[in-house]
Amino acid sequence: MTEMKDSILAVRGLKVDFSTPDGTVEAVKGIDLDVRSGETLAVVGESGSGKSQTMMGIMGLLAKNGTVTGSARYRGQELVGLAPKALNKVRGSKITMIFQEPMTSLDPLYTIGRQIAEPIVHHRGGSFKEARGRVLELLELVGIPEPGRRIDSYPHELSGGQRQRVMIAMALANEPDILIADEPTTALDVTIQAQILDLLKSLQRRFGMAIVLITHDLGIVKYFADRVAVMRRGEVVEQGMTADIFERPKGDYTRMLLEAEPSGRKASPPDNAPIILEGRNVAVDYTIPGGLFRGASAAFRAVDGVNLRLRQGQT
Secondary structure, three states: OOOOOOEEEEEEEEEEEEEEOOEEEEEEEEEEEEEEOOOEEEEEOOOOOOHHHHHHHHHOOOOOOEEEEEEEEEOOEEOOOOOHHHHHHHEOOOEEEEOOOHHHOOOOOOOHHHHHHHHHHHHHOOOHHHHHHHHHHHHHHOOOOOHHHHOOOOHHHOOHHHHHHHHHHHHHOOOOOEEEEEOOOOOOOHHHHHHHHHHHHHHHHHHOOEEEEEEOOHHHHHHHOOEEEEEEOOEEEEEEEHHHHHHOOOOHHHHHHHHOOOOOOOOOOOOOOOEEEEEEEEEEEEEEOOEOOOEOOEEEEEEEEEEEEEEOOOO
16 A cells, blocks of 8 residues: 555554463554544444554554554654654654543543643643643633633543543644544533534644544544544455445445444334423532632532423333
8 A cells, every 4th residue: 555645644564462361462453544634534443443452553552462563654754663752752742642531541630730731841841830821722722611710620520521621632732733532422422422523623623633533433434534444353444535435335344334323213102101200490509619729619500490301102
């Protein structure tokens, strides 16, 4: 496979192996991929297909029993086998990554402001105090409400969607060329999923960065991706433009994935079905305790006047 025009990341013959007590497991079996400037490439496949391990191998983030061979060239610079010090100049600056569960990536002992500032201080120098203004800009950019207050919050004080926004802010801190998003919305409910995807699209347009989206959700792929690479059992079995993959899939496995997507609609219950649950004007308030650094206590309304009616047989 020759390198694509405008390719900023060219992967050739990439292999990822893991040593186990039962022998060597071949997670990725010599794949080729290209990422072009400003595009969204979706890497899709079922669990265990090797899509996440491909990107972890490129980023030098494999577990201790993992090894990566082959080639991954970022703007001509070979990343496979690169010394950690040199790799760190690319990782977290030019190529960044966000994961599906931010609570496992965020340190519970540090404020989100401190954690967003970390890559800024590491790659650009200066102090955490000097980085604070940039952190506030990033929090506002990703849609965190009241950034001046939230900058000193800890991860457990944020919702799941807000924590994912914090991870995006951290990944964007140094305006990367490539953002790798590994199942970034799996742990979120559907309305928040849409918000996060819209946010990523708007930030991509603003910064001109490429996005590699790792997912098993073909609905997201159709909405979000320019090109698609389909993986199965450690191999890329099909690649192409998104429209071509969905309208004219060539491989049996790709057709099977597309046909596995649910279709149709559930029948509604009859209008006279008995009501089994009803709530009217439901409100839930929380008191946020004050303290030495927080000032006086405040009230937070989490649920504001919700009406709900559920009939037997209704979802």
